[in-house]
Amino acid sequence: MNFVEVLYLATTAGLAFAGLTMVWMAIRAYLDTEKHAMVHLSIGFALIVAAAVATTISAFVTDFENVRSLLVVNSTLTTTGFMFVVYSLVSYN
Template sequence: METIEILYIIFSATLSISGLILVGISLRAYKRTYRTDMILLSLGFALIVSAAIGTTISAFLSNFAHPQLLLTINYFITTIGFLLLITSLIIK
């Protein structure tokens, strides 16, 4: 395994772990408050984490074939996640 692949795994794992922690924190906040914005926040972080995990797994399973497709799908899912984060900040 090349250095760049190892770094890719490390960064993906770091993003995934920190994102899952944020999902847990926002779910706990929802459980305490039942506020809709906390569910949107949790869903946004979950989508961002799922995009990171899915892209990493897909990249290694496909031996990094079709990187444009992988990145397009990743950015699409991540964008939806960020839109949910923004929505959670806007609504009250």
């Protein structure tokens, strides 16, 4: 495994840790406040983490072949996740 692959794994792990921390905080906020926006926020960050982790796993399993397909799946999941995050912000009341 070369340096770039190790760096890719490390940054994905960092993103997953930060994203799952946000999911946990949003769930905890929902339990405290019962604001549905917090559920949408947790779903959004969960999708963003899922996109990063799934892309990384798929890239290593396929030996970084089919990059276009990986990027389409990553972009779709990430965009959907951010749509949930934005919705949580505009629907918070």
